[in-house]
């Protein structure tokens with residue numbers, strides 16, 4: 001038996017092993033929404049089996065962003081009959097253009113997906129697109145709102161709100177450092193403040209990985225990021241030739257600090 005955590009009426013979250021990915025499930029009277037599908041056919045199947053313990057309704061899928069652990073399981077859901085795959089336009093474009101390049105990340109856990117051989121190893125590119133305006137989707141007796149708050153963990157992070165719950169994807173990460181590889185550090189901190197400002201609207205906040213979070217957690221994450229931007233900016237001003245000097249003082253692990261500095265420089269260069 002899978003262990004779904006109920007977060008509001010007919011709102012659930014399932015944490016799967018490994019990276020502790022959170023998959024959301026919102027069950028209406030006509031359709032059910034699955035939020036994030038795992039790293040390939042193996043994890044996708046595990047998630048689908050868990051979904052089927054809760055509901056036999058037709059499924060709609062949303063991908064919170066274009067990182068492999070959130071969309072490589074899509075084909076399993078397509079095979080199960082899902083035809084509507086929601087994402088932000090930048091996420092869909094990234095999957096379309098560069099999705100294949102992420103296969104190498106799953107060599108150990110999803111060898112079929114890594115090789116692109118076997119059942120349900122094709123990429124399913126989201127076809128239901130969210131842009132800057134929120135989109136309301138009716139599941140029957142329950143509706144969800146897809147919305148976008150700007151650059152953050154990636155350039156295409158989709159948030160999913162229900163009557164009780166906000167599914168935030170990797171914009172919020174609990175239990176490990178945030179991942180900066182494709183991020184926009186300065187703007188991300190602003191997005192987190194925006195998320196935090198929505199606190200009265202939602203009872204539960206579900207991060208992309210880890211345990212449900214409080215508003216205070218999100219606020220702290222935002223403040224930590226703003227502080228890190230300031231520290232990195234100051235350090236790179238003092239030693240412009242060696243930005244890595246800032247790594248030890250940043251509040252993240254060495255690898256993520258390196259990415260943080262790199263992305264801070266890259267995203268500023270584009271302003």
Ligand SMILES: [Zn+2]
Pocket residue numbers: 065067153170179
């Ligand atoms: Zn991610």
